[in-house]
Amino acid sequence: MTAPRTPTRNRRAEILRAAAELFAARGFHGVSIEDIGSAVGVSGPAIYRHFSGKEALLSEILLDISERLREQGARLVTAPDAPAAGAYARAALDALLRGHIDFALANPALIRVHERELDNMPEPDRRRVRRLQRLYVEEWVTVLSELYPACPPARLRAATHAVFGLLNSTPRSAGELPPEAMAPLLHGMAVASLDVLA
Amino acid sequence: MTAPRTPTRNRRAEILRAAAELFAARGFHGVSIEDIGSAVGVSGPAIYRHFSGKEALLSEILLDISERLREQGARLVTAPDAPAAGAYARAALDALLRGHIDFALANPALIRVHERELDNMPEPDRRRVRRLQRLYVEEWVTVLSELYPACPPARLRAATHAVFGLLNSTPRSAGELPPEAMAPLLHGMAVASLDVLA
DNA sequence: CCGGCAAGTTAATGGTCGCTAACACCATCC
DNA sequence: GGATGGTGTTAGCGACCATTAACTTGCCGG
Numbered sequence: 001m002t003a004p005r006t007p008t009r010n011r012r013a014e015i016l017r018a019a020a021e022l023f024a025a026r027g028f029h030g031v032s033i034e035d036i037g038s039a040v041g042v043s044g045p046a047i048y049r050h051f052s053g054k055e056a057l058l059s060e061i062l063l064d065i066s067e068r069l070r071e072q073g074a075r076l077v078t079a080p081d082a083p084a085a086g087a088y089a090r091a092a093l094d095a096l097l098r099g100h101i102d103f104a105l106a107n108p109a110l111i112r113v114h115e116r117e118l119d120n121m122p123e124p125d126r127r128r129v130r131r132l133q134r135l136y137v138e139e140w141v142t143v144l145s146e147l148y149p150a151c152p153p154a155r156l157r158a159a160t161h162a163v164f165g166l167l168n169s170t171p172r173s174a175g176e177l178p179p180e181a182m183a184p185l186l187h188g189m190a191v192a193s194l195d196v197l198a
Numbered sequence: 199m200t201a202p203r204t205p206t207r208n209r210r211a212e213i214l215r216a217a218a219e220l221f222a223a224r225g226f227h228g229v230s231i232e233d234i235g236s237a238v239g240v241s242g243p244a245i246y247r248h249f250s251g252k253e254a255l256l257s258e259i260l261l262d263i264s265e266r267l268r269e270q271g272a273r274l275v276t277a278p279d280a281p282a283a284g285a286y287a288r289a290a291l292d293a294l295l296r297g298h299i300d301f302a303l304a305n306p307a308l309i310r311v312h313e314r315e316l317d318n319m320p321e322p323d324r325r326r327v328r329r330l331q332r333l334y335v336e337e338w339v340t341v342l343s344e345l346y347p348a349c350p351p352a353r354l355r356a357a358t359h360a361v362f363g364l365l366n367s368t369p370r371s372a373g374e375l376p377p378e379a380m381a382p383l384l385h386g387m388a389v390a391s392l393d394v395l396a
Numbered sequence: 397c398c399g400g401c402a403a404g405t406t407a408a409t410g411g412t413c414g415c416t417a418a419c420a421c422c423a424t425c426c
Numbered sequence: 427g428g429a430t431g432g433t434g435t436t437a438g439c440g441a442c443c444a445t446t447a448a449c450t451t452g453c454c455g456g
Contacts, residue, residue, distance in 0.1 A: 011403085026317060029227030032443060042404075045445075049403050054444065116314060119224060155383065158374040162387055165367030166360045173359035176352050185353065189360055189391035196386040209433085230413060240434075243415070247433055252414070398456090405450070413442085420435070426428095 012050050014040045016064075019057045024109035024171070028058055028120040058117060059125040065114045066132035072099045073139040089146035093191075096140060100167050101186050105179045108171040115168060137161075148197040159197055163190050210248050212238045214262075217255045222307035222369070226256055226318040256315060257323040263305075263312045264330035270297045271337040287344035291392075292385075294338060298365050299384050303377045306369040313366060335359075346395040357395055361388050 018039035022031040033054055034044045051057050076095035104111050118129060140160045141153060148156070167186055177185065216237040220229040231252055232242045249255050274293035302309050316327060338358045339351060346354070365384055375383065 027225055027227060027314075029225060030318065033445085034443080043406090045406090046404055048445075116225075120228065154374050155379070158371045158380060158383060159387065161371035161374070162364045162367045162384060165363040165365075165370065166391065167363075169360045169363030172363065173356045176356040176359070181353070182356060185356060185394070186360060188394040189357065192394050193364065193387035193391035196383070196390050231415080232413080241436090243436090244434055246415070398454105400454090402453085403451090406448090408447075409445085411443085411445105414440095416439080417437085418435100419437105421433085423430100423432085425430085 011040070011042075015047060015050055016057065016061060020061050020113055021109050023058065023061070023117060024112040028054075028117050055120075055122045058113075058121055061110070061113060062117065062121060062129050063125060063132075065110050066129045066136070069100070069103065070132045070136045070139075072103070073136050086147065089143050092143045093147060093194075094187075096143060097167075097187050097190055100164075101183050104167050104170045105183060108174060111168050112171045144194065144197065147194075151197045155197065159194060163193060166190055166193065209238070209240075213245060213248055214255065214259060218259050218311055219307050221256065221259070221315060222310040226252075226315050253318075253320045256311075256319055259308070259311060260315065260319060260327050261323060261330075263308050264327045264334070267298070267301065268330045268334045268337075270301070271334050284345065287341050290341045291345060291389075294341060295365075295385050295388055298362075299381050302365050302368045303381060306372060309366050310369045342392065342395065345392075349395045353395065357392060361391060364388055364391065
């Protein structure tokens with residue numbers, strides 16, 4: 001009765017978190033299975049009791065990140081009805097920004113892995129991640145095209161990628177400002193930068 | 199007389215360019231010496247005729263990038279005299295932006311390597327690159343502190359990193375827009391985003 | 397009590413990789 | 427024209443690494 005609950009799930013989650021942290025710090029090829037094992041107090045091949053291989057780890061990490069971002073975006077955009085055409089889109093953009101910023105500030109390591117390690121994924125899953133990323137970008141483009149209807153889609157997409165670069169700077173500027181100061185700064189900078197699309 | 203000129207220098211430069219491209223595409227640990235060799239039509243250990251090892255390649259690439267950026271920044275900031283206090287700083291920021299954007303658009307692979315591979319460098323050189331990067335950031339902060347004197351330095355530094363993220367999005371949004379359209383877009387977005395520091 | 401399963405362990409295997417060794421070619425200089 | 431040095435080549439060595447095999451241990455249902 002006092003026995004350890006959910007024995008497998010905890011280890012799985014532990015391993016995933018440790019692997020993400022290590023991948024963020026040293027890159028996929030710079031981390032060995034042994035490294036990941038000893039990071040959770042277990043040595044080497046014990047990982048294979050929970051995952052089919054090293055690539056499976058990366059796949060699960062990246063799929064989880066992409067799904068969380070995409071789902072968050074979809075939730076916020078599909079949600080309410082339209083008070084006034086422009087005001088709704090403005091609120092949706094605000095929500096997208098807030099969601100992305102919160103995620104980036106809370107999980108700088110995940111953002112780093114998401115940015116860097118796509119090409120090290122096995123093929124079937126890579127396509128899925130790319131699809132999710134594309135859908136997420138399209139959420140942004142849809143909202144932005146409502147705010148800036150005169151702007152061609154290619155320009156909206158380029159601006160979206162630029163804003164992602166801005167928001168994802170969190171792993172690089174770690175420690176410069178506390179998160180409570182960083183969040184509104186990034187929000188303000190993003191909104192202002194997008195206003196040149198008008 | 200029709201013999202190949204500057205035999206060593208060309209090979210060296212060729213190898214550096216190929217290595218940078220490969221490092222950008224697959225990451226330092228994802229590229230083998232054999233890969234680099236065959237990318238320049240030479241096989242494997244021939245690289246060691248020109249470089250002492252794989253890490254030396256990365257060192258030379260990163261030092262070159264950091265020095266080019268820093269030198270460019272220093273040149274533009276130290277250059278002219280001050281017409282009006284604010285107008286000069288405005289021009290200096292414009293020059294910094296133009297320089298960084300031109301570099302990023304012309305060399306997306308180098309930007310990628312510069313962003314990602316610092317930790318794979320051997321220690322003595324890593325410190326030098328970090329110093330150059332810090333100096334480059336300080337150029338920006340100095341100019342910005344003139345434009346936004348009320349803004350605390352930590353905030354200026356965080357904003358600078360964010361703008362770098364925005365400008366360095368070029369490798370990710372490749373092909374969305376032609377460079378002639380991308381450059382003014384990034385310039386405008388950066389200027390606008392920095393204006394929230396006022 | 398006991399068979400089975402989940403989750404570890406260490407040892408071994410096969411492959412890749414960085415790097416060195418040993419040798420070959422060819423221009424140039426005395 | 428022979429020594430020299432720069433630039434290649436292929437073969438081999440030692441290290442590391444992902445993965446598998448074989449074995450241990452402890453919990454838990456019957």
